[in-house]
Amino acid sequence: MMSTRIPLNDGKRIPQFGFGTYKMTDDDVAHAVTFALREGYRHIDTAQMYHNEAAVGRAIAASGVPREEIFVTTKLDNPNHEPAVARRTFAESLEKLGTDYVDLFLIHWPLPQQYGGDYLSTWKVLEEFKADGRARSIGVSNFQQHHLERLIQDSETVPAVDQIELHPYFQNVGVAEFCRENRIVVEAWSPLARGAIVKEPLLERIAAVHNCTPAQVALAWHIAKGHVVFPKSVTHSRIVENLGALNVNLTVNEVERINELDRGEAGRTGRNPDTMQRYQG
């Protein structure tokens, strides 16, 4: 089944269900992205930081799927925020991906304690990429509400998406709510809490009712809540299993029970964007 395409605030659309490539080596990408495209995935999430854009580009080219049918996202790496460096490395990303445009380009982390706290100048460089058509849409990742407010106030463009950590154990409620209110699509990274969620007893119980798996329940919960997701797996059976979440329809009551798994900050698995200042993720 093909996933729904969600409207973005700039008039474009994004496939709600995609494929993540964090921590994939070139060999992983060669077999996993190729397999995912064959199985019907049409949205690939990569990043300069993952050092696998060239492998992703090769897998797309070899797939035989027309470029315009695949939604490709990449992200500006932490050492590249300075405008001249952002311009150079964005061009390098396109070259590695073997394409003359990406569907979505993101600032990977706001890094408020680096570059004198100036992520606004970086954002204005992304606006150039959108204006010249090399990035069809632009957005951000790991931006907190106050970072988003600054962009909205001091630039021409409301980000199309905010890609944030979000899964049943860390629902990032405040940022997600702010995004909804401001027509910013929420992309949920680590939608399976990096795999930990599949051992959750509540999801096991709901999965038994639907005759599906806990991973599918978690992904169906994201879909019901309107998040864009791109679970990562290098395992063929899981790549197929995850896509099967599109056939799982949870009840309102099941969604609400999963909402209760939220542990707030204690559920976060990754870095806090307000204090993250590493040049390498």
Ligand SMILES: NC(=O)c1ccc[n+]([C@@H]2O[C@H](COP(=O)([O-])OP(=O)(O)OC[C@H]3O[C@@H](n4cnc5c(N)ncnc54)[C@H](OP(=O)(O)O)[C@@H]3O)[C@@H](O)[C@H]2O)c1
């Ligand atoms: N913007 C950011 O800062 C940021 C940060 C993190 C991630 N991301 C993006 O979000 C994507 C997804 O996040 P993620 O890779 O961190 O975590 P994830 O998708 O929540 O989980 C991936 C892990 O779960 C396992 N897994 C996948 N499907 C499974 C299933 N059906 N049953 C059991 N285990 C399963 C995978 O194992 P195998 O691969 O061994 O099968 C892998 O270890 C990334 O790949 C990346 O594109 C963005």
